[in-house]
Amino acid sequence: MSGTGRPRVVLVDDHGLFRSGVRAELGGQVDVVGEAEDVAPAIELIERLVPDVVLLDVHLPGGGGQAVIAAVKNEHPEVRFLALSASDAPEDVIAVIRSGARGYVTKTISTADLADAIMRVADGDAVFSHRLAGFVLDAFAAAPSPADVKPSFDPELDQLTSREREVLRLIAQGYTYKEIARELYISVKTVETHVSSVLRKLQLSTRHQLTRWAAERRLD
């Protein structure tokens, strides 16, 4: 993070109006250090600036958000990506998460929540919108059958624990982390740990459903 304690943010979105809107709204809470509207300029910009957080539209001309992540993440693993989308199509969201984004929010999110999500991602936590939580629950819903899972080194990755499930269900119902912590009598930190663990499973699990979604986006 920068010396001011405010995360340095790069906006990648092909809608100029949306970018200026976000910049204006977030201006007080984060440093928006750059903007890009396409994949290639975005990669160049991120590699030059090395921001804390990249706010990344899932749908970008020229390869989509995951192309940006794929190009940058090996060189600069410290750059964190928060995916942003107007669409609710699970395959888009799962694909961008599996390529390495630390979270996903919808574009209808309020400014305060968006700022909060950026802070969280900058701190290394995962951010799930209620919709993403729903997708993940859906994808992990049934116990994995042998046919459903490709040979995996770590079968634990293919299932959610009941606690993780509980946390996701509450996120899906629109609870904030603080509310979840109160509801389940655990600390906010523990909630964050659970969500991060779910994110890890989401990225590493070989469940057929997840790999299929990813494969459809030519990612795997």
Place this chain on the structure above:
Amino acid sequence: MGIYPGATLIRPRPGRRLSGKAPIPLRGNTGDDGHVQQDPGQPAWPPFRSDRSDRSDWPDRHGRGSRHDRHDRHAHGDWHGPPVWVSWAERWLNRGDGKPLRRDPEDRIAGGIAAGIAAWRGFSPTTVRIVFVVVALFTRGWAVPFYFAAWLLIPARGAEASIGTRARHDSRGIALAVGLASLLSVVLLLAGVLNNGLIDTYGWPQVVSVACLALIWRNAPEGEQAAMRRLVEPLESLGTGGGRMRHGTAIRLTVAVALLASGLGWLLSTHENLALLSPLGGVLLVAAGLVVLLGPWWLRIARDLVLERQARARAEERADMATRVHDSVLQTLALIQRRADDPQQVVQLARAQERELRSWLFEGRAPGEADAASFAAGVRQIQRDVEARHGVPVEVVTVGDCPLDDDIGALLAAAREATVNAAKWSGASVISLYAEAGPDAVEVAVRDRGKGFDPDAVPGDRKGLAESIHGRMARHGGSVTVNSAPGEGTKVTLTMPRSATAAAQTGAGHR
């Protein structure tokens, strides 16, 4: 290992561990006998298996196999000392699960008696059933009424009282039982004169069966009704012939009349002597007398039953209609009052309501009921409707999906009502609707961060929560939890357990 070679055999052992070792047979008759032992994959060893060489050897027969069935949870020690027959006798007394005789509602064909006896005495249920059928054949059907009497008198496992205890207070049921029994007697009397064969032999015991069945039918708990229905329908038409047909369609009536007429004609034509007609005439007189004597009573019982059923149906219909009127018309009227200053909105609401009401009254499509194809689609329709009507955004998250049935329809209707309530009263800027179709239950959580309320302080005449949500869910076996406090928002959780068949259907469909 005991002194007596047999002791090892009769010592109870879990069947699963037998696979590798060849057991030591009781009377030194080795050979093929050693392979009779339980195959671990088989549920129980039937005593009538043909590969047995020593069938007459009863203690040995009972000593094996059934020891290994899953009802046997006794752990005896390794026995030494007493003569073989003592241990046989002891074992005979100690076999079974050691609990009092109870009907087994889990594993049943009719009343679960066979499974109950099997568990009680440590046999395989299949054995008991086969024995029962054989006994029933040899006793000319008299085992059947005993079966039904046992059904009536032996409590089901887990239930504290038998059906009979409840039936004692069911005077109308007793009247029905006596009525049915007497009706069947008359039919059998007639049948006996016309044809002195099977009906006469096997029919009379069923007079008792029918009476028992009538009592069980009226007093059995919900879960047993299904088994009853399966059992009674064939018996009803078979046992009573054309005498009493509840599902009397025209076809069955025609067939029955044709059969009776041709049978009668055939009898008369083959015998052709009037000697047959004289007892027939006597019987007809007796039957006519019985009908005159008991007919009004039978009619009254039948009428009472019909009236009772109609009254129940009417009450349910009225409750249903009140719920629907509340959900549609009253809601719209309230909305119109609130938006009185916006004539365009009022016209729109009135028109939509009119359309809905017409489709309900004249096309039979219920308002408030989702006409969507699946559970998730129904939830999204709630979202669309509430957003359009009340202008409050609804955030929907669905997990899994399942096809619609009556229960899911009721769940959706209740969820719609809960969402509308939240939109109308909570003042929240957004409502969250979470819908999850799991393997065991379907759940909808409606949550808002609005002003909340005290659930205990809701007046009884506020119909929304009480009838539309609680009543609706309760009628379909679901449950409702309301979490709310003033200033804290509200969360209504609706849970509908899934019927076994519905869950099985969608098990594959679950993406």
